[in-house]
Amino acid sequence: MSPPTGAIPVIVRILSTVGGAVGAAIVLAVVVAAVFAPFVATHDPDAINVFQRFADPSSAHWLGTDQLGRDLYSRLVHGATVAMAVALAAIGMALTIGTLLGIAAALVTARIERFILILFDIIASFPSLVLALAVVAVFGPSTVLVVIIVGVTLIPHFGRVARAQVLTLKNAPFIEAERLLGASTLRIVFRHFMPNIAGPLVVLASMDIPVVITIEAGLSFLGLGVRPPLASWGGLIYDGYSFLSDSKIPVIISSAALGLATLGFTLFGEALRDAVDPRLNRDP
Template sequence: MSLQPSPLPEPHATDQNSIYEHQGQSMWKRTISQLIKRKTSLIGFSIILFIVVTALLAPVIATHNPTAQSITDRYLAPSSEHYLGTDELGRDIFSRIVYGTRISIQIALISVGISLVIGVILGCLAGYFGRWIDQVIMRVIDVMMAFPSILLAIALVAVLGPGLKNAMIAVGIVGIPQFARIVRSIVMSVKETEYIEAARAIGAKHGRILFQHVLPNSLAPIIVQATLGMGTAILDAAGLSFLGLGAQPPTPEWGAMLSDGRAALQTAPWVVAFPGLAIFLFVLGFNLFGDGLRDAIDPRLKE
């Protein structure tokens, strides 16, 4: 009677999924731990949290109606009645900035959402299938990146028409190339790994491979790019509003407030100083948090 070792059982799909899930949980735990250790990321997160809370509690925090006009109160300096002064129509600047946080968050989320969805789809198609699909998509992306982002956004708004909704669409389209190029590079490297080859060998369809195996391993850089893209979206939208192509009066959008107050820059500097400071803090918060998130996710970067 010959004794032969029994073959080891092959891992089931459920076992592999549990391994991937455990690895994903470990990565996010490590990411959160690294974020907590970085002061800059905590500062950025605190700024973002402050802006979100301000937007949610805008009716409680605001001291005046943001669109109410009072000609007798034009260009009042900051005081106990008007914390940040008033503008050329006597509107309370503090209340307009507080309500402007809602518009800025809306701009950031919708614009980046458009960029993310379309960019991820194009990047997946180009990176996974390659060949002529990759050539066509990437040549279009190259053409879009040949133009400065603000000029391309102005051209798109000129076609679509001025307004906050069209400005968000234009800013979203301008941000597509960054997501497409990042996702394409990741997909091209991930699709050559052993577990993707194994999925193809058992007859998995392209859609299942992309959505169950490739995209989950591409989430980290996509999230980082989305976080950094929030600040860029606000700057582009503010630039369009400053030129009169974005939010229209009396919408309390920070870029439009800068445009309305530039005529009184020397006589009433608070009219442009405080909206500009709001834009600065918003962009700074997302940039600091995005940089910290990128460093925390990248395993090559250690303390």
């Protein structure tokens, strides 16, 4: 069992590796951009200026402008808000539902466990992009649908980990001790299982952020996700791609921003995983 891991030592351990430090810096930048977009952005992301189409980067437009003369930097910053919102909503949904289903699978009857596991298998075997195409074909593109589709496809991810964690803890002496004291199942789940399985699930969630960001970008690129004019990274790349003959700068910059953010979250997630991994705590 890992001892209670304080936040400070974990942060120190993340920052002590190159990958972790770089990842943390990028994550911090993206999060700040996402939360304080109106203040971080230099322009209104939707302000069209047809006289400034495909402007090169300059002091007025740090990263240049797009086909409608909108400030690319500001659109990227606002795109971060969309990306983070979609990621947090989808992962939050998957984390909640997946954890509850996983715990239920581990604790309730064998029949329910089998049912839940089959459900996980079905969801996991469905490619999210195909699912998204099908759903969008029926309901039309929408941000909410993107969140729901991505969220549902991630449920098995969290559900399986939660189930495995609970299975290993289920017969732990401290759980038996709580039952002997008369604690109800709900109390045991929320007071005793949750704090002890939270670590691995949070790590998993952080590693899923870049996955969700790329899926959202992919769907938006295909025109199936966030609808224009709302700025999203996938949409920015699509726009840049559509006007590739006019200027190469928007597509390069948008793609680079997406790649950098994904890399940052991945590095951060890996560092977090290593930092809370009890096997790396080599104290006697």
